[in-house]
Amino acid sequence: MGKLSFCGDIKKELAEMKTRQCCKDALVYGYALFGRSFNAKRICLQTESEAVAYSYGNLLSGVYGVEVSVTRGGGKRPTYIAEVKSEADKLRILASVDFGIYDGSIYRDNFYRECCVQSFVRGAFLACGHLSDPDKDYRADFYIKDKRLAEEFSEILLEHMIESHTSKRGNTYSVYIKKNEMIVNLLAFMGAGGLSLQYLEASVVKSLSNKINRNNNCDSGNIGRTVEASLKQRKAIEFLKEHGRLDTLDGKLIYVAKLRMKYPDASLKELTSKSTEPITVSGLNHRLKKLIELYEELKN
Ligand SMILES: [Zn+2]
Known part of the structure; x- marks a missing residue:
């Protein structure tokens, strides 16, 4: 059987x-x-x-x-x-x-x-x-x-x-x-004494692993967003460089552009930890946004 x-x-x-x-x-x-x-x-x-x-x-x-x-x-x-x-x-x-x-x-x-x-x-x-x-x-x-x-x-x-x-x-x-x-x-x-306990155990294990899966999916969602944001930033930086604009910018912007190009896969938080000068995530974000704005201005 x-x-x-x-x-x-x-x-x-x-x-x-x-x-x-x-x-x-x-x-x-x-x-x-x-x-x-x-x-x-x-x-x-x-x-x-x-x-x-x-x-x-x-x-x-x-x-x-x-x-x-x-x-x-x-x-x-x-x-x-x-x-x-x-x-x-x-x-x-x-x-x-x-x-x-x-x-x-x-x-x-x-x-x-x-x-x-x-x-x-x-x-x-x-x-x-x-x-x-x-x-x-x-x-x-x-x-x-x-x-x-x-x-x-x-x-x-x-x-x-x-x-x-x-x-x-x-x-x-x-x-x-x-x-x-x-x-x-x-x-x-x-x-069904013994088996109802087994059932409970199996269902608890399932709901736990569902939770873990959801959390994992959440992480991969973040990773997806990180990659997408980085692509956009690098595209802007490349464009500014090609058009001779990058070197004319404020030193702080040039620094962040170089940092991003050096660590293309890093999240903002990871980038702040790579930075040799102190910078916050929001400060970094602000400067990267500025670079994208300049790129969009120049492109139009
Ligand atoms: Zn009876």
């Missing part, structure tokens, strides 16, 4: 967590509502995660005593399908769950305690969630087919300090979370 993505790692950790007795209904409920194939026709879950497929299978067989087959399909990106095949088993499950049919609302009686809500959100994430690699993007998505379900799910998240937004793409609604600290909240809420 190849290296898992961050999302794959998170799902594996969440899928393999121990589930309390009181949470089992809520977890199955999360899978059932968001996995979307939980009816008399089909009870199955399709997922890219092998761990998720097996833990879903174990959950169903543990709670309802049914047989669940897990098969692997797909090409380059494998998909796993956990499915209850026997008609009798399907009926047995549907007879014993209170939430057999989705009537448009999230049925909160399935949550006995706070831990059960956490398990429900975990089931939802395992069934329809996705998380970007924190070194690429900060984004968690729940892909949901029903608008009202998306809205109610978003409300439950908000009740637990997890802000989300909803967007529609094709026939699917995405309840998504973009803020880094909100994603950390979500991971912690679902119980």
Whole structure:
């Protein structure tokens, strides 16, 4: 098996967590509502995660005593399908769950305690969630087919300090979370202890390196401006020299012109430090501007 993505790692950790007795209904409920194939026709879950497929299978067989087959399909990106095949088993499950049919609302009686809500959100994430690699993007998505379900799910998240937004793409609604600290909240809420810390670390490293990049870009911007200004100054000085004007100027101007020609790449600040006579950056700037003015006068 190849290296898992961050999302794959998170799902594996969440899928393999121990589930309390009181949470089992809520977890199955999360899978059932968001996995979307939980009816008399089909009870199955399709997922890219092998761990998720097996833990879903174990959950169903543990709670309802049914047989669940897990098969692997797909090409380059494998998909796993956990499915209850026997008609009798399907009926047995549907007879014993209170939430057999989705009537448009999230049925909160399935949550006995706070831990059960956490398990429900975990089931939802395992069934329809996705998380970007924190070194690429900060984004968690729940892909949901029903608008009202998306809205109610978003409300439950908000009740637990997890802000989300909803967007529609094709026939699917995405309840998504973009803020880094909100994603950390979500991971912690679902119980991904170790990995939510890892996520936090990776995102802090990313935001730091973004900051460093911005600063570097800023520096190169300054360098660009320095080079451009120096070019303009040297062009003016060359022109004044060629037209015999440079030697007729005030000694202070001649001095600065020679200094600039000697150190073409230096910034103004660097030039002041090369100068043998004391001069400030603004004084230097003033004289170089004067040279450019004279050049422009002469050229016209
Ligand atoms: Zn519970």
